[in-house]
Amino acid sequence: MSPQRFLSKSESLVPMTAQALVAHVLESGDFYAAVAVHGIADARQRQRLEERLFGSRRDVLMLARWEHTPANVLDALSRLEHMPLAGRVVKHRNTEGSTLKHQFSQSDDPALTGLLALHANTPAPLLLQIAMGDHDQVVLKGLARNPSAQPEVLRLLAQRFPRRFDKEIASHAAVPADLLSTLYHRGDKFVRAAVLAHKQVPEALLLQAAKSTETLILRSLVKHPLLPAATVDALSQHKDNAIRAALATRVGLPLALSARLALDDSDSVRRAVACRADLSPALMQMLAEDRDPWVRQWLGRNPVVGKHVLQKLALDIHEDVRRAVARNPNCPITLLEKLASDHRSWVRAAVAYQPNVTSCLMASLARDSAVDVLSGVAANPHTAPALLKRLVFSDELDVRRGVILNPAAGPDVLLPLLQDPYYLHRVMLASSPKLSDQDKWQLRDDPDARVRFALFQWLAARALRPVADRYFYRRKA
């Protein structure tokens, strides 16, 4: 990207009020801007916007499917007659409960009930109505999996269809503890494992499950924080690797047990130990010599690991181990300086992303030619603004995106990126609080509809704020 491509800011002023903004959109005839401002228009303006938006069947079908269509437009769509829209509107994630309720009252299509049972915004009484009256197993299974389903719905399903949806119900976050007990006692090993994995599982069930010999049950059980110490000790000898690996992740494990698990034959168990926050220096030294590079890698990432062990791991033959050290939040600056000249760019990139590096080191890394490294430099808040201003014109879009994501990049750095060839970058900037509305106003004629939509959506949200705030945003730059 050449610096010459940066064009000057637009001369016209961004509309200050909701009414003026909608009037501008109506005059421009921009379809996607009309979608964005529909929610802030007054009744008369809204009617004119809808004439533009719902003028053709093709546009209406597209809007009902488009992932960004806001709830108010979906609601207006749901009230259009003679359009095959019900399925699309009910399936849309932005559709609100009132619209879903309206659709349910207007349609006798059984397929819609299935979509309503799955939708996260379906009102609670409607979900309960489906749970009470529907017999379709697919619909009811979807309902049991709906994260918005309330305990009454789950209880009703468990009562109407014993065992049929028990596994789905047992995995649901809203299932009450007493229902979990019921499901456990009547369930097979899969249902019982799901019950034991639940956060609300009653303690009595844990004690009961500790006597089980079923591997699946024990795998769920071992993850629970309230497990008795005797059970923990017994499970550390279990032949199943997954059980011992899960055990190795438990908080408050006796140090002697950690030490024993660090010698385990299974790589996955030792990897879990390498992540522990209570590793003793001796264990760290031992794990740093482990034959499995993943163990050393997890150790390298572990923030409790001391300087000497990190120094050893920084010389590892595997680049992912060295990279892990470079990513360690407590990696000393002297070690980062060494890793910054590693022969593998994957390692140098980890240094470039480190929040602890000095501006001096960033200046050195900014001379790198690898995209991964430069992307890290671009995203790092310690990079000097002068360097960021240079990286804004990189040919690599990952590097330019790094600058956009950099929390320290100011408006003077970001301004040229309003002309970035990649539409997503312009979308990100249209919603960035760092640029003034007046700066963004040049995106109103952007060739990409998604950028224009993002801009007008941002301005529509701003238009609802107090005038003084909007004035500040317009004049700031």
Place this chain on the structure above:
Amino acid sequence: MKIVVAVKQVAALDDDFEIRADGLDVDEDFLMYDLNEWDDYSLEEAMKIKEAAAEGAVEVIAVSVGPERVDESLRKCLAKGADRAIRVWDDAMEGLDAVTIGRILAGVVKKEAPAMVFAGVQSSDQANAATGMAIAASLDWPHAAVVAELDYQPGAATARIKRELEGGMLQAVEIDCPAVLTLQLGINKPRYASLRGIKQAAAKPIEHWSLGDLGMDATQVGATAALSRVRRMEIPVKGRAQMIEGTIAEQAAKLIEIIKEYKGEAA
């Protein structure tokens, strides 16, 4: 020298749609149009050759067959750096197939006399993977399909290519030029059009050619000349799939029940 890049505006579908009243295609209101993904790579390869050569030495021409809406896709090609764009359409072309499209594009190639013709391996909507080969057949030119690497210097008598085969194999081939190549996804990294490119493309003309411009008539293209015709479009009836759940014993009992039902035995 010229490089002709054959591009197509492809249609994508959502999961709910309606078939047209004549049953031959999907109702157009349910279709979303965009430039074929493979063609992005073909155009980029042509642009790479152009940019590596002296200024003005290589002219990249994007060509497509289709109605007015196709201009939008050709405009994208211009925005990415194509020097010219040609859209060929005539009402007599309604009902054409991959072979007749190849014949029409070959007509354009004869008029433009390029040193290379690029096309995508296939289109994402029809997936015939035939247009490039049909062009080559009409022209009687050398051709290579599924090209994953290309080494070509403008004006050279041959090009070196690597073709993608089954099992991750690559076949190194030398091909005489001019040739028709169908390019595979991943051969390069397609660019995004700059805002300046998009603005400039908006002002560039798209040449609209008819059958007469190609010295062809209705008997050579369209439904009557096509070697294949769509008889109807249909949505297959979904199979009766069912997840068998429960304990192993319960699952086995259910399976036995299903098998008996299919054999006509009493449960």
